[in-house]
Amino acid sequence: MTQAGRAGRDGEPSECILLYGGQDVVTNQFFIDHNQDNQEMDALTRDLVTERDRDRLRKMTFYCFTNECLRDYILRYFGEYGANYCGNCANCLSQFEEVDVTEIARALLGCVLACRQRYGTNVIIDTVHGANTAKIRQYRMDENPHYGELAKVPTYKLRQVMNYLMLQEYLAVTNDEYAVVKLTGKSKLILEEDETVTMKMAKEQEHPAKTAGEKKGKKSRGAAAFELEEEDEKLFEVLRGLRSELAKKEGVPPYIVFSDKSLVHMCVIRPVDKNEMLSVSGVGEFKYEKYGEAFLEKVIEFNKEHGKTDAPDSLGAVEFSSLDYDVVQDYEGDAEKSGESLL
Numbered sequence: 377m378t379q380a381g382r383a384g385r386d387g388e389p390s391e392c393i394l395l396y397g398g399q400d401v402v403t404n405q406f407f408i409d410h411n412q413d414n415q416e417m418d419a420l421t422r423d424l425v426t427e428r429d430r431d432r433l434r435k436m437t438f439y440c441f442t443n444e445c446l447r448d449y450i451l452r453y454f455g456e457y458g459a460n461y462c463g464n465c466a467n468c469l470s471q472f473e474e475v476d477v478t479e480i481a482r483a484l485l486g487c488v489l490a491c492r493q494r495y496g497t498n499v500i501i502d503t504v505h506g507a508n509t510a511k512i513r514q515y516r517m518d519e520n521p522h523y524g525e526l527a528k529v530p531t532y533k534l535r536q537v538m539n540y541l542m543l544q545e546y547l548a549v550t551n552d553e554y555a556v557v558k559l560t561g562k563s564k565l566i567l568e569e570d571e572t573v574t575m576k577m578a579k580e581q582e583h584p585a586k587t588a589g590e591k592k593g594k595k596s597r598g599a600a601a602f603e604l605e606e607e608d609e610k611l612f613e614v615l616r617g618l619r620s621e622l623a624k625k626e627g628v629p630p631y632i633v634f635s636d637k638s639l640v641h642m643c644v645i646r647p648v649d650k651n652e653m654l655s656v657s658g659v660g661e662f663k664y665e666k667y668g669e670a671f672l673e674k675v676i677e678f679n680k681e682h683g684k685t686d687a688p689d690s691l692g693a694v695e696f697s698s699l700d701y702d703v704v705q706d707y708e709g710d711a712e713k714s715g716e717s718l719l
């Protein structure tokens with residue numbers, strides 16, 4: 377959150393990645409409940425302080441799930457009320473739709489019930505997803521009646537619904553190091569009664585880069601997709617390959633290396649030296665030092681192979697914002713993989 381608050385102070389567009397771990401919330405809750413700093417306070421004051429800290433933690437947790445304007449959310453957290461809707465954050469730029477997740481909710485709750493509320497979120501999600509892992513077999517969760525019931529639903533989506541069910545108190549997590557998923561008083565509304573559960577989810581959009589590769593030559597792909605020239609597409613694939621390689625080597629999701637947006641921008645600008653590379657959206661000194669040179673080499677090599685040895689033309693001066701390119705769903709293709717480590 378600190379970083380999201382700092383981002384963009386120079387007036388430039390910036391990207392922040394929020395990593396959420398449910399275990400961190402449990403740990404912080406523990407610290408609040410066992411805080412030894414307030415010993416000299418009287419009982420009432422101490423309770424008030426504890427309650428305030430809990431409330432702050434709740435608000436911070438909710439920031440990770442809210443579909444509202446993120447800028448407005450932060451400003452309200454600091455007591456600034458009013459029209460702070462920014463129209464520019466990931467939420468403002470996403471289109472959400474109300475989705476019926478009752479079936480998913482039933483499977484998750486049913487799974488928790490069937491295993492007698494003994495396991496954590498990952499085991500529950502892996503079970504309904506039908507993961508074939510040693511852990512699942514060891515816990516004999518492959519014998520759970522809900523095993524593999526939602527094999528077709530991607531894990532990141534199951535996790536989103538799971539988080540939502542906790543937020544809405546249909547499920548709870550124990551306040552200890554094991555973070556075991558438990559049913560609540562509200563669980564039976566879903567399990568025994570016909571309660572419908574709906575939640576806001578980001579509308580699924582076609583991956584812009586994938587679209588460009590799959591539907592070569594088709595002209596109308598909707599306003600959101602940015603079209604690369606055929607040769608640029610080839611370069612994009614080359615750069616994407618390099619990105620996967622580097623990401624694999626470092627054990628990070630590809631978008632941590634460079635976003636699709638940066639790669640597209642490199643294809644358009646075709647930087648030939650460090651300075652030009654630094655003009656690519658999302659490439660700063662730090663990223664340049666870490667990855668930039670390898671990408672620069674690839675671009676120069678590609679230019680040579682394709683007879684573009686001259687300095688790039690005025691394209692380099694094109695404002696990237698004027699390219700009608702949708703960045704919100706930028707790393708959708710990686711979401712499932714990175715989702716694994718989110719909780």
Ligand SMILES: [Zn+2]
Pocket residue numbers: 444445446447448461462463464465466467468
């Ligand atoms: Zn916003």
